[in-house]
Amino acid sequence: MAELPYPRVAAFHRPFSYTGVDYFGPLMVRVRRSSEKRYGVLFTCLSTRAIHLEVAYSLTTDSCILAVRSFMARRGCPVELWSDNGTNFQGACTELHGMEVHSTLISPQGRAWERLVRSVKTALESILLDKRPSDELLRATLMEAVVNSRPLTYIPLEDENEESLTPNHFLLGSSTGRGPTMEPIPEGVQLKKSWRESQQLADSFWRRWLQEYLPVITRRTKWCEKAKPLVEGDIVYVCDPGQPRSQWPKGRILKVNLSSDG
Template sequence: MSQDEKHPLIIPRTHHVATLLVRHYHEQVAHQGRHFSDGAIRAAGFWIIGSKRLVSGIIHKCVTCRKVRGRLVDQKMADLPADRLSSEPPFTSVGLDVFGPWNVITRRTRGGSADSKRWAVLFTCMSTRAVHIELIESMSTSSFINALRRFFSIRGPAKVLRSDRGTNFIGACRELGIDTNDSELTKYLSDKGCTWIFNPPHSSHMGGSWERLIGVARRILDAMLFQTGSTRLTHEVLSTLMSEVMAIINARPLVSVSTDPDMPAILTPSMLLTQKTSATSAPSGYFSMNDLHGKQWKQVQCLADTFWKRWRQEYLTTLQRLRKWTAEKPNVKVGDVVLLKDRRDVNAVPESYFGEATVVSSGEVIITAPRH
């Protein structure tokens, strides 16, 4: 043991020299934690009284440490929207998104074939989690409205439409040529008594209810294409595959499959959409028309009541589980120093840009006044 370690120089924590020493040896150990910095100070022959609190405070304010090991800003998880918890008819409140494209063969030519692209619009019921998929032929406003018209014609008009407006849906809307102030689209929605709610910019996590289902649809479609081995699709084949994807998603269990023998039926979205608990054929035998008309409505009503009862008892309780973001934390304010995790635009700020944050009303953080 050296003489400096045997007889260290004692310095009070409140002295300015102690702060300078901590900053110096913290840089010497390449901005490591309190354990490394405190050991370097002691090895240099200095004993700072209450050094642990001083070193922790300086590391907490160190700009380089915040750049290297900065944590993401989060906030307490908000309550679910009311349309996720309401027992309304299917597809009353709808979330939608566009995904794709796929190359399909449109016509055969003498030299081969002419290809074109197809996209899919996924509509999901916010309460029952049912799914409806429509194909669109072109990235245009009229093509999207045609898909919306087909959806309303099959599933009935919706009261609320929800979608992203950041990197997901607004980017697709720009390619589709759809503007939120588009007169043709606005007129069609107003005629149907429907309102369109867009999520805040750069908040794709708020559309997790349909983003999750898009991922499921992609995986099912990839598995189908892998099994068939078909790489040359036609519009008819792709439309058939999308219908099968829709049927598989709607047949998925909403809750864990119970091992109780008294509850053999599985709670699925198709249980309400088709009013069928299984795909078995009708039993053989003779039934009069009076029995058919007298008892069928009771069976349909019983299935619907059973679905909503189990939906409230089993599925609704699973939505209230908060596994993360349970504590309320301070929000980012104007003048706070922030570090962007990823790049929003190629020509915008770089990935490691460090500057002063300006928070706009929509919740987007804009970097201004760079600090070097």
């Protein structure tokens, strides 16, 4: 019931400013006629819950540093990097401090990224049918778009055309990254105005984050009432196992069948 650390509730920061990192695996890959181990490296933004995936070829400190450098090349230098007390993370701390990154080692319990590791493993099991893929296929499979398109909240939407807030909104501007996120900019408009419009769009996502997501993760469940059951008029997703989760249709509840206990 303690308060969450500041990186979990930090708003209006660039995604991955406060990042947690963890390994998962090993993942077996096919190299010629033999099998070799690879490890997935999961980086998660502690505020927006977006993830970034890299491939490590071993559990050594050097391999860990290379994975962190690859992450920083795409997502920028984080302000803080949180990890457990693994020996490879301990060895990487010195170099990370040299790159002006504050590295924080915590105990294995209570890590915010363990649930996301499970989500990535579930997605891999459904996508990666070959149990021993090639290195190239493994890298192509370890893409973050599927996990980053998951809804952050379960609050019913007021309009069926409204999108649930997802990590991709902060990274790509929409839940899937497809289609324009704002009106096309007419010719002759200055770049300064275009930049301001993009900033307004990002601020709108952060305002939704403050209104919809932050109250959920800071809730003290011990003193909260039970979750409100579904009622007529609520907007829901219609789960279709044959379609990607980002393509599930939305529906409105027309009738609720109550059980004997209400």
